[in-house]
Amino acid sequence: MTQPRATSPPPDAHPHRWRALALIALAELLGMGVWFSASAASPRLQELWGLTASQAGWLTGVVQLGFVAGTAAAALLNLADVLPSRAYFAGSAVLAAGANAALVAVDGYGAALALRFLTGVFLAGVYPPAMKMAATWFRSARGLAIGTVVGALTVGKAAPYLLRAFPALGWREVVLASSAGAVLAAVLVGVAYREGPYPFARRPFAWGLIGQVVRDRPVRLAIGGYLGHMWELYAMWVAVPIFFSEFFRARGASDLRAHALSGTVAFAVIGAGAVGSVLAGRWADRLGRERITIWAMGVSGSCALLMGWLLSAPAWLVVGLGLVWGFSVVADSAQFSAVVTEVAPAHAVGTALTLQTALGFLLTSLTIAAVPHLRDAGGWPLAFGILAVGPGLGILAMQRLKTSRLAAGKGHELQ
Numbered sequence: 001m002t003q004p005r006a007t008s009p010p011p012d013a014h015p016h017r018w019r020a021l022a023l024i025a026l027a028e029l030l031g032m033g034v035w036f037s038a039s040a041a042s043p044r045l046q047e048l049w050g051l052t053a054s055q056a057g058w059l060t061g062v063v064q065l066g067f068v069a070g071t072a073a074a075a076l077l078n079l080a081d082v083l084p085s086r087a088y089f090a091g092s093a094v095l096a097a098g099a100n101a102a103l104v105a106v107d108g109y110g111a112a113l114a115l116r117f118l119t120g121v122f123l124a125g126v127y128p129p130a131m132k133m134a135a136t137w138f139r140s141a142r143g144l145a146i147g148t149v150v151g152a153l154t155v156g157k158a159a160p161y162l163l164r165a166f167p168a169l170g171w172r173e174v175v176l177a178s179s180a181g182a183v184l185a186a187v188l189v190g191v192a193y194r195e196g197p198y199p200f201a202r203r204p205f206a207w208g209l210i211g212q213v214v215r216d217r218p219v220r221l222a223i224g225g226y227l228g229h230m231w232e233l234y235a236m237w238v239a240v241p242i243f244f245s246e247f248f249r250a251r252g253a254s255d256l257r258a259h260a261l262s263g264t265v266a267f268a269v270i271g272a273g274a275v276g277s278v279l280a281g282r283w284a285d286r287l288g289r290e291r292i293t294i295w296a297m298g299v300s301g302s303c304a305l306l307m308g309w310l311l312s313a314p315a316w317l318v319v320g321l322g323l324v325w326g327f328s329v330v331a332d333s334a335q336f337s338a339v340v341t342e343v344a345p346a347h348a349v350g351t352a353l354t355l356q357t358a359l360g361f362l363l364t365s366l367t368i369a370a371v372p373h374l375r376d377a378g379g380w381p382l383a384f385g386i387l388a389v390g391p392g393l394g395i396l397a398m399q400r401l402k403t404s405r406l407a408a409g410k411g412h413e414l415q
Contacts, residue, residue: 010140014197017137021145023192024134025152031093031126031185032156033178034100034119035063038112039238040160041171043259049109053242057372060238062113064365066120067127071358074124075210080350085129085136090190092125097182104172126185127153128353131334135341135349137196143289143338147281150334151274156181158270161241164263213352218343221401223356225293226336228394230360232304232387233329235367240322241266243380247311247318265319269326276331281338289335289342290402294395296332300325301391308380339401 038045042056074080079088099118106112130153131146138145159181163174213219245262253261276296284292303325310318337353344352367387375383 012138012140014137017196020137020193020196021134021148023188024130025148027089027093027185027188027193028126028130028149029152029156029159029185030181030188031089031096031130032123032153033159033181034096035123035157036060036237037100037160037175037178038063038103038116039241040164040263041174044171045112049112051109054369054372055109057238057368058113059116060234061365061368062116063120063123064234064361064368066117067124068120068358068362068365069117070121070124071128071354071361073121074128075351075354075358078210078351079125080128080132080354081348085133085195086189086193088125089129089133089193090186092122092129093182093186093189096122096126097179097186100182101176101179103175124354124357126182128350128357131337131353132341132350133193133195135338136199139198141281141285142341143284143292143335144278144281146334146338146341147277147279147284147331148334150330150337151277154273154277154330155271157237158267161263161270162267164259210351210355212345213348213355216344216352218401218404219340219352219356221397221404222336222339222343223359224397225290225297225394225401226333226356226360227363228390228392228397229293229297229332229336230363231367231390231394232300233333234361234364235371235387236304236325236329236384237270238368239371239375239383240269240326242375243307243311243384244322247315250311251315265322268319269322272323272326273330273333276327276329277334280331281334284335284338288402289339290398290405293332293335293398294402296328297391297394297398299328300331301388301395303328304384304388304391308382308384311380343405 038059042051042059045051045059046053046056096119099115099122103112103115106115130149134145134149135142160174160178163169163177164171169177241262244265245258248258248261249255280292280296303321307318307321307325310321336356340352340356341349367390370386371383374386
Protein backbone atom coordinates (compact mmCIF):
# COMPACT_ATOMS: atom_id res chain seq x y z
CA MET A 1 0.00 0.00 0.00
CA THR A 2 1.29 3.45 -0.86
CA GLN A 3 2.01 5.85 1.94
CA PRO A 4 2.60 9.60 1.91
CA ARG A 5 6.18 10.67 2.39
CA ALA A 6 7.14 11.51 5.93
CA THR A 7 7.91 15.04 4.91
CA SER A 8 4.26 15.77 4.13
CA PRO A 9 2.94 18.47 6.49
CA PRO A 10 0.39 17.55 9.17
CA PRO A 11 -3.29 18.19 8.35
CA ASP A 12 -4.47 21.78 8.58
CA ALA A 13 -6.58 22.29 11.67
CA HIS A 14 -7.35 25.98 12.19
CA PRO A 15 -11.16 26.30 12.62
CA HIS A 16 -11.37 29.52 10.56
CA ARG A 17 -9.38 28.35 7.53
CA TRP A 18 -12.39 27.65 5.30
CA ARG A 19 -13.99 30.97 6.20
CA ALA A 20 -10.76 32.75 5.30
CA LEU A 21 -10.50 30.86 2.01
CA ALA A 22 -14.10 31.72 1.12
CA LEU A 23 -13.37 35.40 1.78
CA ILE A 24 -10.19 35.40 -0.33
CA ALA A 25 -11.90 33.51 -3.17
CA LEU A 26 -14.89 35.87 -3.23
CA ALA A 27 -12.60 38.90 -3.22
CA GLU A 28 -10.54 37.44 -6.05
CA LEU A 29 -13.66 36.69 -8.10
CA LEU A 30 -14.91 40.26 -7.69
CA GLY A 31 -11.52 41.88 -8.14
CA MET A 32 -10.52 40.19 -11.39
CA GLY A 33 -13.66 41.03 -13.38
CA VAL A 34 -11.97 44.20 -14.67
CA TRP A 35 -9.41 42.12 -16.60
CA PHE A 36 -11.67 41.15 -19.52
CA SER A 37 -14.22 43.95 -19.22
CA ALA A 38 -13.00 45.73 -22.37
CA SER A 39 -12.59 42.42 -24.20
CA ALA A 40 -16.23 41.57 -23.55
CA ALA A 41 -17.18 45.02 -24.81
CA SER A 42 -14.78 44.97 -27.77
CA PRO A 43 -17.40 44.29 -30.51
CA ARG A 44 -19.18 47.50 -29.55
CA LEU A 45 -15.93 49.43 -29.19
CA GLN A 46 -14.88 48.22 -32.65
CA GLU A 47 -18.03 49.80 -34.06
CA LEU A 48 -17.68 53.04 -32.09
CA TRP A 49 -14.00 53.63 -32.83
CA GLY A 50 -13.60 51.78 -36.13
CA LEU A 51 -11.07 49.31 -34.73
CA THR A 52 -9.53 46.40 -36.59
CA ALA A 53 -9.63 42.92 -35.06
CA SER A 54 -5.96 43.29 -34.12
CA GLN A 55 -6.58 46.62 -32.38
CA ALA A 56 -9.50 45.13 -30.47
CA GLY A 57 -7.24 42.28 -29.39
CA TRP A 58 -4.81 44.76 -27.91
CA LEU A 59 -7.50 45.93 -25.50
CA THR A 60 -6.67 42.68 -23.74
CA GLY A 61 -3.03 42.37 -24.78
CA VAL A 62 -2.12 45.71 -23.21
CA VAL A 63 -3.63 44.58 -19.89
CA GLN A 64 -1.16 41.69 -19.98
CA LEU A 65 1.70 44.14 -20.58
CA GLY A 66 0.52 46.38 -17.75
CA PHE A 67 0.32 43.37 -15.47
CA VAL A 68 3.85 42.41 -16.46
CA ALA A 69 5.07 45.93 -15.67
CA GLY A 70 3.28 45.88 -12.33
CA THR A 71 4.54 42.45 -11.32
CA ALA A 72 8.08 43.21 -12.49
CA ALA A 73 8.15 46.38 -10.39
CA ALA A 74 6.67 44.48 -7.45
CA ALA A 75 9.29 41.75 -7.79
CA LEU A 76 12.18 44.20 -7.99
CA LEU A 77 10.88 46.15 -4.99
CA ASN A 78 9.87 42.97 -3.07
CA LEU A 79 6.43 44.52 -2.50
CA ALA A 80 4.70 41.19 -1.83
CA ASP A 81 7.24 40.41 0.90
CA VAL A 82 7.52 43.94 2.34
CA LEU A 83 3.92 45.21 2.40
CA PRO A 84 1.11 43.63 4.45
CA SER A 85 -0.96 41.54 2.03
CA ARG A 86 -4.26 43.04 3.18
CA ALA A 87 -3.26 46.63 2.45
CA TYR A 88 -1.48 45.69 -0.79
CA PHE A 89 -4.52 43.82 -2.13
CA ALA A 90 -7.14 46.38 -1.08
CA GLY A 91 -5.26 49.41 -2.38
CA SER A 92 -4.47 47.72 -5.68
CA ALA A 93 -8.09 46.64 -6.21
CA VAL A 94 -9.37 50.20 -5.70
CA LEU A 95 -6.83 51.59 -8.17
CA ALA A 96 -7.68 48.90 -10.74
CA ALA A 97 -11.37 49.68 -10.36
CA GLY A 98 -10.74 53.38 -10.97
CA ALA A 99 -8.62 52.83 -14.06
CA ASN A 100 -11.19 50.45 -15.49
CA ALA A 101 -14.18 52.72 -14.75
CA ALA A 102 -12.45 55.66 -16.47
CA LEU A 103 -12.78 53.74 -19.73
CA VAL A 104 -16.40 54.89 -20.05
CA ALA A 105 -15.29 58.54 -20.09
CA VAL A 106 -12.78 58.34 -22.96
CA ASP A 107 -13.65 58.60 -26.62
CA GLY A 108 -10.62 57.20 -28.37
CA TYR A 109 -8.46 54.13 -28.76
CA GLY A 110 -5.21 55.65 -27.48
CA ALA A 111 -6.69 56.74 -24.16
CA ALA A 112 -8.41 53.38 -23.80
CA LEU A 113 -5.10 51.56 -24.27
CA ALA A 114 -3.46 53.72 -21.59
CA LEU A 115 -6.25 52.96 -19.13
CA ARG A 116 -6.16 49.25 -19.88
CA PHE A 117 -2.40 49.27 -19.30
CA LEU A 118 -2.89 50.93 -15.90
CA THR A 119 -5.61 48.42 -15.04
CA GLY A 120 -3.07 45.64 -15.62
CA VAL A 121 -0.45 47.42 -13.52
CA PHE A 122 -2.78 47.66 -10.54
CA LEU A 123 -4.04 44.08 -10.91
CA ALA A 124 -0.48 42.98 -10.11
CA GLY A 125 -1.40 43.73 -6.50
CA VAL A 126 -4.59 41.67 -6.62
CA TYR A 127 -3.57 38.31 -8.08
CA PRO A 128 -0.19 37.22 -6.57
CA PRO A 129 -0.94 38.49 -3.03
CA ALA A 130 -4.18 36.47 -2.95
CA MET A 131 -2.27 33.24 -3.51
CA LYS A 132 0.13 34.10 -0.72
CA MET A 133 -2.79 35.04 1.55
CA ALA A 134 -4.41 31.64 0.99
CA ALA A 135 -1.09 29.87 1.61
CA THR A 136 -0.87 31.39 5.10
CA TRP A 137 -3.99 29.40 6.05
CA PHE A 138 -3.12 26.04 4.48
CA ARG A 139 -0.14 23.72 4.24
CA SER A 140 -1.34 20.14 3.74
CA ALA A 141 -4.25 21.31 1.55
CA ARG A 142 -2.38 24.18 -0.09
CA GLY A 143 -3.06 22.87 -3.59
CA LEU A 144 -6.80 22.88 -2.94
CA ALA A 145 -6.63 26.33 -1.35
CA ILE A 146 -4.70 28.01 -4.16
CA GLY A 147 -6.74 26.06 -6.70
CA THR A 148 -9.88 27.55 -5.18
CA VAL A 149 -8.43 31.05 -5.47
CA VAL A 150 -7.51 30.48 -9.12
CA GLY A 151 -10.95 29.00 -9.75
CA ALA A 152 -12.56 32.12 -8.34
CA LEU A 153 -10.24 34.26 -10.43
CA THR A 154 -11.30 32.31 -13.52
CA VAL A 155 -15.00 32.91 -12.90
CA GLY A 156 -14.27 36.57 -12.24
CA LYS A 157 -12.49 36.94 -15.57
CA ALA A 158 -15.30 35.12 -17.37
CA ALA A 159 -18.07 37.19 -15.76
CA PRO A 160 -17.98 40.11 -18.26
CA TYR A 161 -18.71 37.65 -21.08
CA LEU A 162 -21.82 36.52 -19.25
CA LEU A 163 -22.92 40.12 -18.74
CA ARG A 164 -22.51 40.90 -22.43
CA ALA A 165 -24.93 38.06 -23.26
CA PHE A 166 -27.75 40.29 -21.96
CA PRO A 167 -28.75 42.68 -24.76
CA ALA A 168 -30.18 45.19 -22.26
CA LEU A 169 -26.71 45.83 -20.81
CA GLY A 170 -24.58 48.23 -22.81
CA TRP A 171 -20.80 48.12 -22.82
CA ARG A 172 -20.58 50.91 -20.25
CA GLU A 173 -22.74 48.96 -17.79
CA VAL A 174 -20.50 45.91 -18.21
CA VAL A 175 -17.38 47.98 -17.51
CA LEU A 176 -18.85 49.80 -14.50
CA ALA A 177 -20.25 46.61 -13.00
CA SER A 178 -16.79 45.04 -13.07
CA SER A 179 -15.29 48.11 -11.38
CA ALA A 180 -17.94 47.97 -8.66
CA GLY A 181 -16.96 44.37 -8.02
CA ALA A 182 -13.30 45.33 -7.59
CA VAL A 183 -14.21 48.03 -5.05
CA LEU A 184 -16.27 45.51 -3.10
CA ALA A 185 -13.30 43.12 -3.17
CA ALA A 186 -11.11 45.81 -1.63
CA VAL A 187 -13.64 46.42 1.13
CA LEU A 188 -13.96 42.72 1.94
CA VAL A 189 -10.22 42.19 2.26
CA GLY A 190 -9.53 45.51 3.96
CA VAL A 191 -12.17 44.95 6.63
CA ALA A 192 -12.35 41.20 7.17
CA TYR A 193 -9.09 39.49 6.13
CA ARG A 194 -6.54 38.40 8.71
CA GLU A 195 -3.30 36.50 8.11
CA GLY A 196 -3.38 32.77 8.79
CA PRO A 197 -1.38 30.58 11.19
CA TYR A 198 1.41 29.87 8.65
CA PRO A 199 2.68 33.37 7.80
CA PHE A 200 5.69 33.95 5.58
CA ALA A 201 8.49 36.04 7.02
CA ARG A 202 8.50 39.72 6.00
CA ARG A 203 11.93 41.25 5.54
CA PRO A 204 13.21 44.67 4.58
CA PHE A 205 13.75 45.39 0.91
CA ALA A 206 16.83 43.70 -0.57
CA TRP A 207 18.05 43.93 -4.17
CA GLY A 208 19.50 40.43 -3.96
CA LEU A 209 16.17 38.74 -3.20
CA ILE A 210 15.21 38.24 -6.84
CA GLY A 211 18.68 36.80 -7.53
CA GLN A 212 18.18 34.19 -4.81
CA VAL A 213 14.95 33.15 -6.49
CA VAL A 214 16.48 32.88 -9.97
CA ARG A 215 19.42 30.77 -8.76
CA ASP A 216 17.13 28.16 -7.19
CA ARG A 217 16.82 25.25 -9.68
CA PRO A 218 13.45 23.89 -8.45
CA VAL A 219 11.98 27.38 -8.69
CA ARG A 220 13.36 27.72 -12.24
CA LEU A 221 11.79 24.42 -13.27
CA ALA A 222 8.45 25.38 -11.72
CA ILE A 223 8.58 28.69 -13.59
CA GLY A 224 9.46 26.81 -16.79
CA GLY A 225 6.37 24.63 -16.44
CA TYR A 226 4.28 27.72 -15.73
CA LEU A 227 5.55 29.42 -18.88
CA GLY A 228 4.47 26.44 -20.97
CA HIS A 229 1.04 26.63 -19.38
CA MET A 230 0.76 30.40 -19.91
CA TRP A 231 1.77 30.12 -23.58
CA GLU A 232 -1.61 28.50 -24.10
CA LEU A 233 -3.95 29.84 -21.43
CA TYR A 234 -4.71 33.49 -22.15
CA ALA A 235 -4.53 33.19 -25.93
CA MET A 236 -7.12 30.43 -25.65
CA TRP A 237 -9.34 32.52 -23.36
CA VAL A 238 -9.23 35.48 -25.76
CA ALA A 239 -9.70 33.40 -28.91
CA VAL A 240 -12.58 31.17 -27.76
CA PRO A 241 -15.29 33.90 -27.92
CA ILE A 242 -14.13 34.83 -31.44
CA PHE A 243 -14.09 31.18 -32.52
CA PHE A 244 -17.62 30.56 -31.26
CA SER A 245 -18.89 33.79 -32.81
CA GLU A 246 -17.68 32.48 -36.18
CA PHE A 247 -19.06 29.06 -35.35
CA PHE A 248 -22.60 30.33 -34.76
CA ARG A 249 -22.53 32.73 -37.70
CA ALA A 250 -21.56 29.81 -39.95
CA ARG A 251 -24.81 28.16 -38.83
CA GLY A 252 -26.93 31.12 -39.90
CA ALA A 253 -27.17 33.03 -36.62
CA SER A 254 -27.57 36.80 -36.89
CA ASP A 255 -24.79 39.01 -35.57
CA LEU A 256 -26.81 39.81 -32.44
CA ARG A 257 -27.68 36.17 -31.86
CA ALA A 258 -24.10 35.00 -32.47
CA HIS A 259 -22.85 37.70 -30.10
CA ALA A 260 -25.13 36.51 -27.29
CA LEU A 261 -24.49 32.80 -27.89
CA SER A 262 -20.73 33.19 -28.10
CA GLY A 263 -20.72 35.21 -24.86
CA THR A 264 -22.70 32.53 -23.06
CA VAL A 265 -20.54 29.68 -24.37
CA ALA A 266 -17.33 31.60 -23.66
CA PHE A 267 -18.46 32.14 -20.06
CA ALA A 268 -19.19 28.41 -19.72
CA VAL A 269 -15.89 27.34 -21.31
CA ILE A 270 -13.73 29.75 -19.31
CA GLY A 271 -15.80 29.20 -16.18
CA ALA A 272 -15.28 25.42 -16.44
CA GLY A 273 -11.73 26.17 -15.40
CA ALA A 274 -13.01 27.07 -11.93
CA VAL A 275 -14.15 23.48 -11.44
CA GLY A 276 -10.88 22.26 -12.91
CA SER A 277 -8.82 24.40 -10.55
CA VAL A 278 -10.60 23.20 -7.42
CA LEU A 279 -10.61 19.51 -8.38
CA ALA A 280 -7.01 19.59 -9.59
CA GLY A 281 -6.01 21.22 -6.30
CA ARG A 282 -7.64 18.41 -4.38
CA TRP A 283 -6.02 15.76 -6.57
CA ALA A 284 -2.62 17.47 -6.39
CA ASP A 285 -2.60 17.40 -2.59
CA ARG A 286 -3.07 13.61 -2.78
CA LEU A 287 -1.24 12.58 -5.96
CA GLY A 288 1.45 15.21 -6.40
CA ARG A 289 1.51 18.67 -7.93
CA GLU A 290 3.90 17.83 -10.74
CA ARG A 291 1.84 14.81 -11.77
CA ILE A 292 -1.38 16.82 -11.98
CA THR A 293 0.23 19.60 -14.02
CA ILE A 294 1.57 17.01 -16.47
CA TRP A 295 -1.84 15.40 -16.87
CA ALA A 296 -3.62 18.75 -17.27
CA MET A 297 -1.18 20.02 -19.90
CA GLY A 298 -1.48 16.75 -21.79
CA VAL A 299 -5.27 17.12 -21.99
CA SER A 300 -5.29 20.84 -22.80
CA GLY A 301 -2.58 20.50 -25.44
CA SER A 302 -4.57 17.72 -27.11
CA CYS A 303 -7.67 19.93 -27.15
CA ALA A 304 -5.66 22.74 -28.74
CA LEU A 305 -4.59 20.40 -31.53
CA LEU A 306 -8.16 19.23 -32.18
CA MET A 307 -10.35 22.30 -31.70
CA GLY A 308 -9.39 24.23 -34.80
CA TRP A 309 -10.51 21.43 -37.09
CA LEU A 310 -14.07 21.37 -35.73
CA LEU A 311 -15.56 24.61 -37.06
CA SER A 312 -18.05 22.55 -39.13
CA ALA A 313 -18.63 19.81 -36.55
CA PRO A 314 -21.88 19.31 -34.58
CA ALA A 315 -22.47 21.92 -31.89
CA TRP A 316 -22.63 19.36 -29.07
CA LEU A 317 -19.16 18.07 -29.98
CA VAL A 318 -17.55 21.50 -30.32
CA VAL A 319 -19.06 22.91 -27.13
CA GLY A 320 -18.25 19.69 -25.27
CA LEU A 321 -14.61 19.78 -26.33
CA GLY A 322 -14.52 23.46 -25.45
CA LEU A 323 -15.68 22.66 -21.92
CA VAL A 324 -13.00 19.97 -21.56
CA TRP A 325 -10.40 22.43 -22.82
CA GLY A 326 -11.63 25.13 -20.47
CA PHE A 327 -11.55 22.66 -17.56
CA SER A 328 -8.02 21.45 -18.24
CA VAL A 329 -6.32 24.60 -19.52
CA VAL A 330 -6.39 26.30 -16.11
CA ALA A 331 -6.63 23.24 -13.84
CA ASP A 332 -2.87 23.19 -13.36
CA SER A 333 -2.38 26.93 -12.93
CA ALA A 334 -2.60 27.03 -9.16
CA GLN A 335 -0.27 24.08 -8.76
CA PHE A 336 2.67 25.90 -10.32
CA SER A 337 2.18 28.60 -7.70
CA ALA A 338 1.72 26.04 -4.92
CA VAL A 339 5.01 24.40 -5.91
CA VAL A 340 6.77 27.76 -5.75
CA THR A 341 5.46 28.36 -2.21
CA GLU A 342 6.99 24.99 -1.25
CA VAL A 343 10.39 25.20 -2.96
CA ALA A 344 11.24 28.92 -2.83
CA PRO A 345 13.19 30.38 0.12
CA ALA A 346 10.58 31.15 2.80
CA HIS A 347 11.52 34.84 3.02
CA ALA A 348 11.21 35.25 -0.77
CA VAL A 349 7.94 33.43 -1.54
CA GLY A 350 6.08 36.60 -2.48
CA THR A 351 8.88 37.77 -4.76
CA ALA A 352 9.13 34.30 -6.35
CA LEU A 353 5.39 34.22 -7.05
CA THR A 354 5.50 37.72 -8.46
CA LEU A 355 8.47 36.95 -10.72
CA GLN A 356 6.81 33.77 -11.96
CA THR A 357 3.65 35.69 -12.73
CA ALA A 358 5.48 38.54 -14.48
CA LEU A 359 7.35 36.22 -16.84
CA GLY A 360 4.22 34.20 -17.56
CA PHE A 361 2.11 37.20 -18.45
CA LEU A 362 4.87 38.71 -20.59
CA LEU A 363 4.69 35.53 -22.64
CA THR A 364 0.90 35.71 -22.90
CA SER A 365 1.09 39.13 -24.56
CA LEU A 366 3.02 37.51 -27.41
CA THR A 367 0.62 34.63 -27.98
CA ILE A 368 -2.47 36.84 -27.67
CA ALA A 369 -1.05 39.11 -30.38
CA ALA A 370 -0.01 36.17 -32.57
CA VAL A 371 -3.29 34.24 -32.65
CA PRO A 372 -5.26 36.68 -34.89
CA HIS A 373 -2.41 36.71 -37.43
CA LEU A 374 -2.12 32.92 -37.33
CA ARG A 375 -5.88 32.69 -37.77
CA ASP A 376 -5.69 34.86 -40.89
CA ALA A 377 -2.68 32.96 -42.25
CA GLY A 378 -3.78 29.37 -41.70
CA GLY A 379 -7.19 29.29 -40.05
CA TRP A 380 -8.09 27.98 -36.63
CA PRO A 381 -6.10 24.71 -36.98
CA LEU A 382 -2.88 26.76 -37.08
CA ALA A 383 -3.98 29.38 -34.54
CA PHE A 384 -5.05 26.83 -31.94
CA GLY A 385 -2.49 24.18 -32.89
CA ILE A 386 0.49 26.42 -32.16
CA LEU A 387 -0.78 26.80 -28.60
CA ALA A 388 -0.04 23.12 -27.97
CA VAL A 389 3.70 23.84 -28.11
CA GLY A 390 3.57 25.42 -24.64
CA PRO A 391 2.05 22.46 -22.81
CA GLY A 392 4.53 20.13 -24.52
CA LEU A 393 7.51 22.08 -23.20
CA GLY A 394 5.82 22.57 -19.83
CA ILE A 395 5.45 18.82 -19.42
CA LEU A 396 9.20 18.37 -19.89
CA ALA A 397 10.00 20.96 -17.20
CA MET A 398 7.57 19.49 -14.68
CA GLN A 399 8.78 15.95 -15.32
CA ARG A 400 12.31 17.10 -14.44
CA LEU A 401 11.03 18.85 -11.32
CA LYS A 402 9.11 15.75 -10.29
CA THR A 403 12.23 13.60 -10.65
CA SER A 404 14.32 16.14 -8.76
CA ARG A 405 11.90 16.47 -5.85
CA LEU A 406 11.40 12.72 -5.53
CA ALA A 407 15.17 12.25 -5.44
CA ALA A 408 15.42 14.87 -2.71
CA GLY A 409 12.55 13.32 -0.72
CA LYS A 410 10.34 16.40 -1.05
CA GLY A 411 6.89 17.19 -2.34
CA HIS A 412 3.57 15.41 -2.10
CA GLU A 413 4.32 12.50 -4.41
CA LEU A 414 3.32 9.02 -3.30
CA GLN A 415 5.92 6.26 -3.12
